[in-house]
Amino acid sequence: AIQLTQSPSSLSASVGDGVTITCRASQDIGNDLGWYQQRPGKAPKLLIYATSSLQSGVPSRFSGSGSGTDFTLTISGLQPEDFATYYCLQDYNYPLTFGGGTKVEIK
Amino acid sequence: EVLLLESGGDLVQPGGSLRLSCAASGFTFNTYAMSWVRQAPGKGLEWVSGISDSGGRTYYADSVKGRFSISRDSSKNTLYLQINSLRAEDAALYYCARDRGNYGLAGFDYWGQGTLVTVSS
Numbered sequence: 745a746i747q748l749t750q751s752p753s754s755l756s757a758s759v760g761d762g763v764t765i766t767c768r769a770s771q772d773i774g775n776d777l778g779w780y781q782q783r784p785g786k787a788p789k790l791l792i793y794a795t796s797s798l799q800s801g802v803p804s805r806f807s808g809s810g811s812g813t814d815f816t817l818t819i820s821g822l823q824p825e826d827f828a829t830y831y832c833l834q835d836y837n838y839p840l841t842f843g844g845g846t847k848v849e850i851k
Numbered sequence: 852e853v854l855l856l857e858s859g860g861d862l863v864q865p866g867g868s869l870r871l872s873c874a875a876s877g878f879t880f881n882t883y884a885m886s887w888v889r890q891a892p893g894k895g896l897e898w899v900s901g902i903s904d905s906g907g908r909t910y911y912a913d914s915v916k917g918r919f920s921i922s923r924d925s926s927k928n929t930l931y932l933q934i935n936s937l938r939a940e941d942a943a944l945y946y947c948a949r950d951r952g953n954y955g956l957a958g959f960d961y962w963g964q965g966t967l968v969t970v971s972s
Contacts, residue, residue: 745913778958780896787946787962788888788896799960831896835956838910840886840898 746770746834750843756851763819765846767832772812776836779808779817782845783828791830792817822848853877853961855947860966867937871966873930873947881905881925884950886959887932889943889968899945900932904953915941934968942970 747770757763767777775795780788790799792808795815805820819826827850832843859871871887886901900921901910909921920933930947944967948959 776956780959782896787964788959789962790958790960793951793958793960833896833898833958835958837956838901839912840901840910840956842896842898845895 745839746773746836746841748832748834748841748843750830750832750846752846753844754847754849756849757822758851759822759824761822761851763822763848765817765830765832765848767810767815767817767843769813769815769834769836773834773836775811776834777808777810777815778833778835779806780831780833781826781828782831783825788831819848824850853949855949855961855963857945857947857963857966860945860968862969862971863937864972865937865939865970867970869934869937869968871932871934871945871947871968873932873963875928875930875947875949878949880923880928882953884953884955884957885923885930886948886950886955887921887930888946888948888959888962889941890946890965891940891943894943897943901950901955902930903955908954910955937968937970939970942968944968 779792782788796808856874887899944965947963949961951957
């Protein structure tokens with residue numbers, strides 16, 4: 745199975761800051777990677793699919809980039825509602841695998 | 852409005868069985884692949900199993916292969932997960948999720964709120 749390594753596992757930031765989360769795959773997955781946000785007690789929410797495509801309704805301050813094995817999620821100008829845990833997911837092949845998650849906390 | 856409503860979670864003894872259900876509404880159920888994703892308390896997300904739009908193709912995580920069985924009933928717009936030989940490590944909140952595509956491998960655009968499986972003697 746493809747392994748996804750997210751970093752950092754947690755970070756502290758202030759409202760208005762820019763944040764970058766990385767996800768590294770154990771093999772080439774093309775651009776078959778998505779990003780999900782999970783707020784406490786809530787179901788995950790799709791933010792980005794196919795590396796850089798913004799899901800409908802998601803604010804443009806979220807963006808994704810990368811290809812092959814290295815991917816990033818960038819949040820430009822953190823808002824209070826963005827403090828949550830973020831996961832990457834590879835949908836290149838089965839079994840699908842998630843990264844370990846990155847918790848974004850308020851500084 | 853797309854809605855996914857899971858049910859069937861319960862407290863079960865190790866070695867026991869359970870069937871989870873996910874009632875779908877607000878979209879043409881038999882044109883989308885579906886999956887189950889679980890989350891143990893305080894832990895990350897783990898994909899468990901997926902099924903194509905027609906039900907003809909099924910997929911499993913290595914950790915559940917041979918014990919879990921995914922199926923769907925288009926006449927009832929319902930997704931199922933049969934869980935057998937339950938282990939302590941299967942205790943989790945189980946989410947039903949809709950794939951963006953019809954055969955899978957496109958990401959999950961809608962999620963239910965989850966149903967809780969607890970394993971204890």
